[in-house]
Amino acid sequence: MENKYTNPIIEVKNLKKYFPITSGFFKKTVGYVKAVDNIDMYINEGETLALVGESGCGKTTLGRCILQAIKPTSGSVLFNNKENKQVELTTMPYSQLRDTRRDMQMIFQDPYASLDPRMTVLNIISEPLICHHLMGPAERREYVKELMVTVGLNPRHLERYPHAFSGGQRQRIGIARALATKPRFVVCDEAVAALDVSVQAQVLNLLMDLQEKMNLSYLFISHDLGVVSHISDRVGVMYVGHMVELADTVKLFARPMHPYTEALLSAKPVADPRNKSRRIMLEGDVANPAHLPSGCPFHPRCRYAKDICKEQLPEWRELEPGHYVACHCAQDLQLHGMRGYEK
Amino acid sequence: MKRPSEDVILAMEDVKVHFDMDEGLLKAVDGVDFVIKKGRTLGIVGESGCGKSVTTNAIFKILPKYGLISGNIWLYEKDGKELEEPINIAELNPTGDVIRSIRGGNISMIFQEPMKAFSPVHTIGNQIMETIMLHVEPDKKKAREICVEALRAVGISNPEQRVDEYPHQLSGGMRQRAMIAMALASKPSILIADEPTTALDVTIQAQVLDLINNLKHENNTSVIFITHDLGVIAEMSDDVAVMYLGKIVESCDVDTLFYNPQHPYTRALLKSIPTADKQHKGRFESIRGTVPYAMNLPVQCGFCDRCDEAIKGVCDKGYPPNVEIEPGHFVRCFKFADKGTEGK
Numbered sequence: 001m002e003n004k005y006t007n008p009i010i011e012v013k014n015l016k017k018y019f020p021i022t023s024g025f026f027k028k029t030v031g032y033v034k035a036v037d038n039i040d041m042y043i044n045e046g047e048t049l050a051l052v053g054e055s056g057c058g059k060t061t062l063g064r065c066i067l068q069a070i071k072p073t074s075g076s077v078l079f080n081n082k083e084n085k086q087v088e089l090t091t092m093p094y095s096q097l098r099d100t101r102r103d104m105q106m107i108f109q110d111p112y113a114s115l116d117p118r119m120t121v122l123n124i125i126s127e128p129l130i131c132h133h134l135m136g137p138a139e140r141r142e143y144v145k146e147l148m149v150t151v152g153l154n155p156r157h158l159e160r161y162p163h164a165f166s167g168g169q170r171q172r173i174g175i176a177r178a179l180a181t182k183p184r185f186v187v188c189d190e191a192v193a194a195l196d197v198s199v200q201a202q203v204l205n206l207l208m209d210l211q212e213k214m215n216l217s218y219l220f221i222s223h224d225l226g227v228v229s230h231i232s233d234r235v236g237v238m239y240v241g242h243m244v245e246l247a248d249t250v251k252l253f254a255r256p257m258h259p260y261t262e263a264l265l266s267a268k269p270v271a272d273p274r275n276k277s278r279r280i281m282l283e284g285d286v287a288n289p290a291h292l293p294s295g296c297p298f299h300p301r302c303r304y305a306k307d308i309c310k311e312q313l314p315e316w317r318e319l320e321p322g323h324y325v326a327c328h329c330a331q332d333l334q335l336h337g338m339r340g341y342e343k
Numbered sequence: 344m345k346r347p348s349e350d351v352i353l354a355m356e357d358v359k360v361h362f363d364m365d366e367g368l369l370k371a372v373d374g375v376d377f378v379i380k381k382g383r384t385l386g387i388v389g390e391s392g393c394g395k396s397v398t399t400n401a402i403f404k405i406l407p408k409y410g411l412i413s414g415n416i417w418l419y420e421k422d423g424k425e426l427e428e429p430i431n432i433a434e435l436n437p438t439g440d441v442i443r444s445i446r447g448g449n450i451s452m453i454f455q456e457p458m459k460a461f462s463p464v465h466t467i468g469n470q471i472m473e474t475i476m477l478h479v480e481p482d483k484k485k486a487r488e489i490c491v492e493a494l495r496a497v498g499i500s501n502p503e504q505r506v507d508e509y510p511h512q513l514s515g516g517m518r519q520r521a522m523i524a525m526a527l528a529s530k531p532s533i534l535i536a537d538e539p540t541t542a543l544d545v546t547i548q549a550q551v552l553d554l555i556n557n558l559k560h561e562n563n564t565s566v567i568f569i570t571h572d573l574g575v576i577a578e579m580s581d582d583v584a585v586m587y588l589g590k591i592v593e594s595c596d597v598d599t600l601f602y603n604p605q606h607p608y609t610r611a612l613l614k615s616i617p618t619a620d621k622q623h624k625g626r627f628e629s630i631r632g633t634v635p636y637a638m639n640l641p642v643q644c645g646f647c648d649r650c651d652e653a654i655k656g657v658c659d660k661g662y663p664p665n666v667e668i669e670p671g672h673f674v675r676c677f678k679f680a681d682k683g684t685e686g687k
């Protein structure tokens with residue numbers, strides 16, 4: 001499947017975020033937690049790029065670094081703004097960044113924690129508009145009603161408080177808030193993880209409809225491979241701060257090139273009792289990002305590890321057009337994909 | 344109550360758990376029947392708020408004071424021996440000696456969040472030894488040995504050292520393993536696993552599921568596995584009960600559930616699940632609306648407002664009967680009201 005999107009809206013180059021570990025009275029820095037380490041990627045306009053990985057692998061930090069909600073340690077994030085000009089977000093002065101943020105929004109994971117219980121729906125959804133001085137009160141009210149219809153809420157509930165809504169409805173409020181400033185790029189941070197399956201499907205459908213209608217680009221952070229396979233055009237796999245593989249969804253699921261991706265795909269329980277999956281058991285736990293193993297961070301758990309893996313950090317390379325992988329042995333391995341994708 | 348057959352260890356008979364609250368009567372569990380057979384896994388699946396956890400908490404008798412439990416929960420075996428008079432757990436005093444000897448001894452439980460289930464101020468070892476000393480071996484030294492062995496059996500490395508560590512020193516997967524070690528240390532005949540892997544990552548989940556399956560086969564334990572993940576159900580269970588609004592709407596063996604589901608809710612649930620094994624991108628088939636709140640519900644099929652096949656004037660006029668459409672396959676739906684013999 002050829003990628004039909006070509007115009008990058010976000011380009012990330014060598015992005016790093018190290019959180020210092022301090023100790024003692026003078027808060028001396030004794031080490032770093034390398035939450036995001038040397039990441040290169042791009043997101044095209046109108047496409048969905050999914051980030052998958054286990055908890056603590058840096059998915060959320062990467063998403064926030066792109067939005068400049070957390071200042072990255074080094075690297076660059078280029079954003080293609082409304083005038084189709086590439087602007088550098090990491091060095092942008094605050095006033096300008098504030099304006100640019102109209103085009104970039106975020107949908108959060110927990111619909112219970114991300115809405116202020118003391119604000120009405122009207123206040124919640126119109127807050128971004130107030131921040132950006134976008135409309136007068138009367139106009140705002142009408143616009144919020146329109147937005148509520150768009151995301152499938154009843155506009156009569158304008159004056160209600162979040163506690164009166166169910167989890168799925170709350171997530172819709174969060175989505176309406178994110179869309180209020182008509183953004184072009186949205187980071188969905190585990191946007192459906194807290195919802196029940198039947199409601200999850202509704203919200204995912206809504207996200208896809210909105211993408212079509214408003215030509216949105218998503219960075220979809222998730223740990224659920226099932227959701228990812230439906231919603232994303234391309235998938236990036238992260239492991240303790242490193243991007244280990246990035247490719248078209250179908251390619252990645254059918255023929256992964258990184259041993260970690262293979263293990264991740266095999267670990268997902270398949271809803272088919274006649275076809276129990278052949279799991280690859282990963283030994284031990286995820287590496288500690290404060291004390292990474294030498295060389296490839298995955299080598300202590302890797303079945304295919306060689307000597308070189310213990311010494312050298314594998315390079316991030318494009319092995320096939322559009323298929324990036326960071327593994328010394330990628331070209332020699334024949335890895336299994338998800339069942340149903342393999343031909 | 345006569346034992347239905349040799350391999351049945353526990354039978355639920357029309358069990359209801361109602362919460363009498365200021366706002367009204369909340370029917371969390373409303374007439375549940377099932378049996379637990381020796382060495383088999385019963386998977387209970389359903390969305391949040393459907394009463395999965397309350398059902399098993401009723402077996403464990405750990406409901407809040409205002410939870411009224413009715414019906415019968417028959418326990419036929421205790422300490423590996425058949426009881427002459429089965430014990431009705433539903434009628435036991437929740438703080439009495441009998442239930443305390445069953446709880447943690449014959450029936451153990453693995454909770455969803457290993458961080459919340461362990462006490463943060465006691466070591467893992469002390470907490471596991473407490474169970475062992477109560478049910479298996481009163482001597483502290485020997486209990487410690489059993490505890491170390493139990494930790495080793497669940498794959499915790501260096502158990503002699505881990506036994507003296509506090510829960511915060513272990514990772515999520517390790518805590519859940521310690522939890523399993525605690526539950527299995529007393530060699531229970533029934534293990535209740537309440538969403539044991541929901542808080543874990545897929546790779547760790549795979550390890551934990553494997554562990555539960557291995558231990559189950561080794562000790563011939565019966566397992567009640569609660570989850571909302573149909574993938575996990577397919578991997579783990581032999582029989583499945585689908586719950587919706589406090590009732591079991593469909594129960595059958597696992598193969599039938601995935602290949603011949605009959606209840607409209609089960610079918611819709613199976614369709615709405617994002618499975619990675621089908622190669623398609625695009626819209627999900629979702630169930631419209633949300634699960635209603637179980638407070639003061641009208642007398643009707645709980646699913647009829649969301650059901651595409653609901654018959655007006657029938658589905659909203661009473662509770663559907665539970666019909667055995669094929670041997671062992673029960674469906675609670677008006678569509679099948681005359682298609683088989685009515686079961687309990």
